[in-house]
Every structure is written in C-alpha cells, then in structure tokens.
Amino acid sequence: MTSRDYANRKPTRKGNANKRGSKRDQPKRFPYLLLLITIAGLAGFGYLLWLLNSTDEAVTTPVIVEAPKKTTVKKDPNALPPAPQEEWTYLEELENKKVEVDLPAVSTKPKRPYQMQCGSFRKESQANSLKAIIAFQGLEAQVRKVKGTSGIWYKVVLGPYDKKREAERHRHVxxxxxxNGCQIWFWESS
Structure with a gap:
C-alpha cells in the first residue's frame, strides 16, 4: 500500500465550486418587505392612538343642559285619587258563574286483567325450559296446553296482572x- 501525502495537498471545497453566484459571493439585499410591514404597523398604531385620543375628547367634553324650571303645586293631603274610568264586570260574572264537570266513574280494577305470554312451543319440554329460566328470575310462569287449528301448542304465560304497569315491570326484568319477545295482552282463561 502506498502512503499518501496529505500535507502538500490543496484543500477541496465541498460541493461544486464552479457554480456561479453562490450565496457567499452575493451581496446581501435590503429587506424591503420587512421594512414595508414595519412602516404599515407603525402607521396603524399611530392611527389607533389618534382615534382613541379624538374619541376621548368627545366623551370628556361636558354637555350643558338647562334644567327645566320647577313649579310647585300644593296638593291636599286628604284628597282622594280620581275615580277609575273603566268598570270591570268580570268579578260579578265569576261570582254568579256555575261550572258543571262531568267526571267518569273511576274504577280501581280494569274490566279484564292482563297476562304476559313469553313463548309458544310445539314441544312441552321447550316450554318447561323457558318456565325454568323465568323461575330463576324470581317470577312464576304457567305452561298452558292449547289446541289450535294447526295442532297442540304449549304457551308460557305469566299473570294475571291487575295493572299493565306491573306486567311491564316484570317484562323489563x-x-x-x-x-325477549314477551307480549302483554288481556287475560284469556283456558
């Protein structure tokens, strides 16, 4: 391997030294845009100060208003106010008015109680399994055997409920x- 002599070697510039107009060689330009923005800002600030000064003078200038002359009128302390000019008749009409209200008879029980049906199955074992699931929720269900036009059905029914609100509460449970899928209907005895 040959040894190189770095001491007598001329230093090379990084990059291309043959480029014309490199940044180092160009004289710096004067920032006209920065000067224009600065002058505009100072002019705006001066205008703002002048505007505030001119409105301040208008506000602080006192306006002289002549007070009207007061005339004294002596009033009698025992005098009554003048009588009202309008006469109201609604008081007499309300005193003599009779209102008849027709209230329907309020019954505490509905005509028919409610029931909640949660399923209808062909097989009794399926109905009994749904009844067991309902029993785990603390509710009592019944399985009814119903003969329909298409055969025998086993319905899972809860109730009777006197109020629909109670049936809704159990449905939410x-x-x-x-x-899901429980329906609330009027009670049907089978």
Whole structure:
C-alpha cells in the first residue's frame, strides 16, 4: 500500500465550486418587505392612538343642559285619587258563574286483567325450559296446553296482572336477563 501525502495537498471545497453566484459571493439585499410591514404597523398604531385620543375628547367634553324650571303645586293631603274610568264586570260574572264537570266513574280494577305470554312451543319440554329460566328470575310462569287449528301448542304465560304497569315491570326484568319477545295482552282463561 502506498502512503499518501496529505500535507502538500490543496484543500477541496465541498460541493461544486464552479457554480456561479453562490450565496457567499452575493451581496446581501435590503429587506424591503420587512421594512414595508414595519412602516404599515407603525402607521396603524399611530392611527389607533389618534382615534382613541379624538374619541376621548368627545366623551370628556361636558354637555350643558338647562334644567327645566320647577313649579310647585300644593296638593291636599286628604284628597282622594280620581275615580277609575273603566268598570270591570268580570268579578260579578265569576261570582254568579256555575261550572258543571262531568267526571267518569273511576274504577280501581280494569274490566279484564292482563297476562304476559313469553313463548309458544310445539314441544312441552321447550316450554318447561323457558318456565325454568323465568323461575330463576324470581317470577312464576304457567305452561298452558292449547289446541289450535294447526295442532297442540304449549304457551308460557305469566299473570294475571291487575295493572299493565306491573306486567311491564316484570317484562323489563325478563329483558334484562335476556328473555325477549314477551307480549302483554288481556287475560284469556283456558
């Protein structure tokens, strides 16, 4: 391997030294845009100060208003106010008015109680399994055997409920446990 002599070697510039107009060689330009923005800002600030000064003078200039002359009128302390000019008749009409209200008879029990049906199955074992799921929620269900036009059905029914609100509350309990599709109807005895 040959040894190189770095001491007598001329230093090379990084990049291309043959380029004309490199940044080092160009004289710096005067920043006209920066000067223009600065002058505009100072002019705007001066205008703002002049505007505030001119409106301040208008506000602080006192306006002289002549006060009207007061005339004194002596009033009698025992004098009554003048009588009202309008006469109201609604007070007499309300005193003599009779209102008749027709209230329907309020019954505490509905004519028919409610029931909630949660399923209808062809097989009794399926109906009994749904009845067991409902029993785990703390509700009591019944399985009814019904003969229909298409054969025998096993319906899972809860109730009777005197109020529909109570049936709705039990339906929400079942929905929270994952048993959906329960319908509330009037009670049908079979």
């Amino acid at each position: 079942l929905q929270n446990s994952g048993t």
